[in-house]
Amino acid sequence: MIKVAITGNIASGKSEVENKIRDLGYLVFDADKIAHSCLINNKDIIVDTFGSEILLNGEISREKLGNIVFNDKEKLQKLNNIIHPEVIKEINTLFEHYKDEHYLFVSVPLLFEAKMENMFDRIIFVYANDTIRLERLMKRNNLSKTDALKRINSQQSQTEKITKSDFIIKNEGSLEDLELQVNKFF
Numbered sequence: 001m002i003k004v005a006i007t008g009n010i011a012s013g014k015s016e017v018e019n020k021i022r023d024l025g026y027l028v029f030d031a032d033k034i035a036h037s038c039l040i041n042n043k044d045i046i047v048d049t050f051g052s053e054i055l056l057n058g059e060i061s062r063e064k065l066g067n068i069v070f071n072d073k074e075k076l077q078k079l080n081n082i083i084h085p086e087v088i089k090e091i092n093t094l095f096e097h098y099k100d101e102h103y104l105f106v107s108v109p110l111l112f113e114a115k116m117e118n119m120f121d122r123i124i125f126v127y128a129n130d131t132i133r134l135e136r137l138m139k140r141n142n143l144s145k146t147d148a149l150k151r152i153n154s155q156q157s158q159t160e161k162i163t164k165s166d167f168i169i170k171n172e173g174s175l176e177d178l179e180l181q182v183n184k185f186f
Contacts, residue, residue: 004104005105012171
């Protein structure tokens with residue numbers, strides 16, 4: 001099996017690349033969805049760590065938790081220390097379960113921050129310039145410019161990640177342009 005990571009900084013368009021790869025008939029898993037499940041499964045330790053103010057109707061509010069961790073790098077690291085090992089276990093389970101597949105794709109937004117790059121044979125980096133990502137993030141998540149910049153700045157720079165990636169897909173144009181790039185990759 002060839003294990004391929006899809007990564008890119010926030011609002012770069014990883015989901016669109018995932019969709020294009022799925023449309024070609026390949027298995028694609030999303031580490032963000034795995035992380036959300038891990039958040040629920042580790043509710044007690046997360047509430048113990050960050051306090052009951054992160055709860056909304058008895059469940060963890062990702063918005064409230066995000067407001068805490070994106071304003072304090074130490075708290076963000078605490079959350080990552082809880083969630084990332086769980087995500088790694090789940091991805092390894094996927095690799096074992098689908099070992100007979102020729103290719104397996106996993107979208108991992110924090111691939112390099114979580115030091116997971118060595119789990120994969122190839123890395124696709126989805127790139128969009130910072131101005132485009134800022135506009136997308138503000139619109140998608142209904143964030144102020146300040147809050148969007150905090151999320152953008154919480155990740156390693158794109159320049160650094162590009163040097164560690166095998167393939168770059170530039171996502172600054174139309175969906176048709178993106179589809180051409182994904183097809184070119186294959």
